[in-house]
Amino acid sequence: MTGSGSVPLDRELRRLLRHGTFAEVLDHALVVRGLSLERVQHHLADRGVSVSRAALSYWRHGRSRPERAESLRAVRVLEEVFGLPPETLVTILGSPRPRGRAAEPGAVDRRRLWPAHSPLIAAMHAPPDGQLTFLDVHEHVLVDERRRLSAVRTRLVVEATADWVDRCVVYLWSEEPTRTELTGMRYCRLGRSRSDTGSGATVAELMLDQRLAAGERSVLEYEALFPSGPELTFYHRRFTRPNRQYVLQIEFVGEVPAQCVPYRQRTLEGPRQLDQPLWIGASDTAHLVRTDIQPGIVGLVWEWD
Incomplete structure (x- = not known):
């Protein structure tokens, strides 16, 4: 089911790719492709990318987002796993968020x-x-x-x-x-x-x-x-x-x-x-x-x- 190229996208996924967040697209793609987080983790590992199940869950629910180099490698592999056009998920992510104190005025890094x-x-x-x-x-x-x-x-x-x-x-x-x-x-x-x-x-x-x-x-x-x-x-x-x-x-x-x-x-x-x-x-x-x-x-x- 994973792929060697893009597969037809359902109507809701096409809408989310235009107007949704990374978390929304990831969640919907997992559902319509019938993939568990454990299965996705195995697909990533087969391609030499290591991401924990907890991290995938956080991405899915919007509690965190991929920003490090290894995480961005995983995003590109996810595009392949879901049969999405190249750079689709990377584009939705946009630029990395600022980190540390600059990320939130008045905050101190924990x-x-x-x-x-x-x-x-x-x-x-x-x-x-x-x-x-x-x-x-x-x-x-x-x-x-x-x-x-x-x-x-x-x-x-x-x-x-x-x-x-x-x-x-x-x-x-x-x-x-x-x-x-x-x-x-x-x-x-x-x-x-x-x-x-x-x-x-x-x-x-x-x-x-x-x-x-x-x-x-x-x-x-x-x-x-x-x-x-x-x-x-x-x-x-x-x-x-x-x-x-x-x-x-x-x-x-x-x-x-x-x-x-x-x-x-x-x-x-x-x-x-x-x-x-x-x-x-x-x-x-x-x-x-x-x-x-x-x-x-x-x-x-x-x-x-």
């Missing part, structure tokens, strides 16, 4: 804020950053009686910036070289995850209850359980994009520091910009509320007597 996580992101073929906007982030951090990080409960209000968004990628870190456990998911379920116990880095996909179209919103919750680690003296969250509101609550079990000091950093290597101290009352909990967060790092730091 590899800059999560450098230890970059190999895990690449190994997972994680979807591009920025398909979900975090409108509100609420974190409740529990510090145990030994002054160690015990658990973080997170609630996210998200908005899709693209169609067919069905997952949220989260990044976790631990100061101990062990794996962080994700549990307590609500309105989502755990998908793929990768960990590097040497650096304490974990990347995980949370599969949303429903697939979102651009502009649609959802809520998801999860809890991260941390192994025994060193004495905790700070906690922060890293933002790659602007965020409407961030609420950070740090609850101390047992001994309580006299105060917590809010801070922000533009980068991991940059200096901490300190704000006025937050006094801790009878709840043994420090509350930080920030709005209109810009990309960078926001957190609290404290000292133990």
Whole structure:
């Protein structure tokens, strides 16, 4: 069925080739040609091109697009596999999108804020950053009686910036070289995850209850359980994009520091910009509320007597 030349195109495919997106054409061609992603992957491999099934799925649903040289080779092979005229899919793709900060004003490349996580992101073929906007982030951090990080409960209000968004990628870190456990998911379920116990880095996909179209919103919750680690003296969250509101609550079990000091950093290597101290009352909990967060790092730091 694959080919040695173009084959007749159905009416809908001809329309999509004129007015559709790369993802729409790929999805329709797979359906009308009766090919699974596994079969397409084999056809590519037979022609010396290696593309993962996950990458093909992301292309099909518009969560990412082929841009690297090897990926563009795969696109030209796909034209042959589907019996399309040469350069058809390449033309629909158009010029490569700008990468990094230039791709989205005000954004920070996630590899800059999560450098230890970059190999895990690449190994997972994680979807591009920025398909979900975090409108509100609420974190409740529990510090145990030994002054160690015990658990973080997170609630996210998200908005899709693209169609067919069905997952949220989260990044976790631990100061101990062990794996962080994700549990307590609500309105989502755990998908793929990768960990590097040497650096304490974990990347995980949370599969949303429903697939979102651009502009649609959802809520998801999860809890991260941390192994025994060193004495905790700070906690922060890293933002790659602007965020409407961030609420950070740090609850101390047992001994309580006299105060917590809010801070922000533009980068991991940059200096901490300190704000006025937050006094801790009878709840043994420090509350930080920030709005209109810009990309960078926001957190609290404290000292133990």
